[in-house]
Amino acid sequence: MIIGLEIHAELSTRSKIFCSCSTAFGGEPNSRCCPVCLGLPGALPLLNETAVEYGILAGLALNCTISVESKFDRKNYFYPDLPKAYQISQYDQPLCRDGWVEFELEQELLHAGVTRVHLEEEAGKSIHSGDNILGSDYSSIDYNRAGIPLIEIVTEPDLRSPAQAKAFLEQLKRTLQYIDVSDCKMEEGSLRCDANISLRPQGGRAFGTKVEIKNLNSFRAVERALDHEVQRQRNVLETGAAVVQDTRAWNEAKGVTVSMRSKEESHDYRYFPEPDLPPLAVNQVWVEELRQSLPEMPLPKRNRIMEQYGLGRYASDFLANSAIWADFFECAAKQYGNYKVLCNWLMGDVSRVLNARQEELPQSRLTPAALVELLRLVDDEIISGSQAKDVLEEVCATGRSSKQVTADLGMEQISDEDELTAMVEEVLAAHPEQAQRCREGEERLVGYFVGQVMKLSRGQANPKRVNALLRQKLQQ
Amino acid sequence: MKLHTLEAWSLRDLIRDGSVTSTDIVESFLDQIRARDAEIGAYITVCGEQALEAAKHSDERRREGRTLSDWDGIPAAIKDNISVKGVANTCGSHMLAQYHAPYDAHVVSLLKQAGMPILGKTNMDEFAMGSSTEFSALKTTRNPWDRQKVPGGSSGGSAAAVASHQAPWALGSDTGGSVREPAAFCGLVGIKPTYGRVSRRGLVAFASSLDQIGMLTHSVRDGAALLQLLAGHDELDSTSVRREVPSYESVLGAGASGLRVGLLGGASQQGLQPEIHEALEQAACFLADQGAEIQEHAFPLLDKAIETYYLVATAEASSNLARYDGVRYGLRVEGSDTGEMFRRTRSEGFGPEVKRRIMLGTYALSAGYYEAYYRKAQQVRTMIRDGFLELFEKVDVLLGPTTAASAFGFGEKPDPLQMYLTDIYTVPANLAGLPAIHVPVGLDHGGLPIGLQITASPFAETNALRSAAVLETFARNRGWNR
């Protein structure tokens, strides 16, 4: 089986690709539009240099060659959400070409070629009055998204299973997020994927007919739709029939792909060079500067974290999954040497608290310094591990320092020798009979007395110290 | 004194020495419009109130000594495919009959910044596709010299407005001769600047790589002045060129001495009206007398110019005009689904010539035909441009005809191909992006204006204007008097 993907990612520039309108998500319909992105008569495009920069960064991160000269072309087709009835895209001279992506699936290192990365503009969004276009009395169109810069990434047909396709996409998303050129939110449509798949019958030489699947709105959908399509094509081939070349839409609810053939027909987009934009010449000095500015990529980072901090693969994957978490970890690790404990806290309680608060790490009040301070309080036995969880919640909620929260909540453990001795003596004196049995060797009563001291101290006594003092007293 | 009969320069002198006000001038033109336009049909929209308002402001500024430019208070007419904020921008089409532009074209901003009132919007062939203004879907424009004749096109309304003194000067657009040919038919100076010299932003696109805004004026010095106002880089038009604008006025008196003038022989000259042919020969002699060096050159590739032009122009037009689909603005004819709405809107909204060119262009770009038509045409276009650049190493300007004949009558060219052939002398400048100027030099036996064309190398408007000024003297010597 061979699978190739076409991915569209919206670039997170502040303004659109050919005008100065805002690209922010949402907004009153048609409030972020101008003559250019509405395609009004006489309007002309002006290329946003930041979109080019982001496109080059993406190309470099995907190990592409950046074209010294590329050009824009018009892709002509009629559709209500396409304001000019053509999309400005790049046809035969894309900005970037001949790259590759390394990714892992079940600890196996895989490799997929990237044929090209090119710039183009986003269309508007149709909003139907009914559930779908056929069941609607009318449709409205919001052009706020029209003209948002996109990159289209086309892979070589190098993927060999639906699971590989999913793993590839996850790595691609991670990479684009690492270089901060796209937020890759599939639910907001800022990352979209189409898949091409064909099967080769067992023992056969030639691959079968290519089928394209559209409307894949999540990584899970990509994998499920491909799984379904493999099965469907197998069934067709088993009956001795041939798979027909087709464009199919994934129906998430029913879990099937449906032919779009009647709607799509075979489009002739009549591409020709965009006369309103001169060819795009890219200064190679600039490209080198951008190459130098690239951050460490996910896989090398993961490998380095494993090695440098002696962490396991699972933990390192967790950290390197996001540059933000990895940076947080590495910043904290400069001040705190027990990397495993640090990482466990991030994977466990920190993730849990942020999830509960519905916060992302960058928005959270938690800083690496605050976390380190918290872990030191535990290490120094000023608070217990379970108290630390409460402190973490409070730090995340208020942004106060761990020490301050500990003090404010009255959580500091009592480790003062005299204070603890007084409490131990008080408890032993209150229960002379049990004290006697304990002296005679009834071990389990030590725990009972520790409990009594904890109760007396309202939980603040350092249990280890109490235990030691009790044994000392009972032996006298 | 009839203010409306004066060229813009004379109006400028009068307004400067305080003998007239902008209001006097604008009123004089509005009076003339009221008196003449029912018969001529130059304007689609007259902006009387706004023009008078602008004139009033101009007069205030002048009284307070804070005029915006030398041309503050001098009005102009604008072709109806150049956007003026809040004013209808019909492009001579049913499709946009109800469309008002929500923004000013760059050139219109420049006119407003110079303090110039806008008299109105002028008729044109639908979406600038035509050579006679007969393809306007909205009205008929007549040639002021002979109302049985067409004014030329597609900027026929602008030409007729200036020629009938309903505007001192006007803006047009020139994709394949649409400024120069109506200038020729109406006895005006018509300038098509170098591609990229004047911003296209706000000019409704017909063929983006060929379109250029141009000027229709009574004299070469008026043309130079209007070009001076509008030339320059517009950072929002990526095809406008960042290049210094020289002083155009200062070259007008430079004469012909030392000027290398090329004449093109060959088959293309054979169908010329005898009077134009004669004028061409006399003009060459006059230039030689004035110290120019006359050279003859052959440029056989120009025989392919018309085919090349019509492939490139229609291909781009098919894409540029696809946005008129009834969804966002302009005409909408409802249908049971969007596909039917598109079809009905476009079937009813576009006239026959526009449809013909959209179909030609769509065909030229289609899979299987692209290589043979569009790509081949682009290759020939490059060769034509290279040929011109080579030629302009040897000569400073080329002298030739603008049209093969003077204005023709209504309905005289029912065959589209015949109509296309009227552009034979004008399209090469568009294909190569060259500046070209039409200068009237006299009248033919029927009393219709004839003239000649000067073409120069890219951004050498100075050479073209300098030569045009000499031709103007030549015309005066022959008794030409507008």
Ligand SMILES: [Zn+2]
């Ligand atoms: Zn915009």
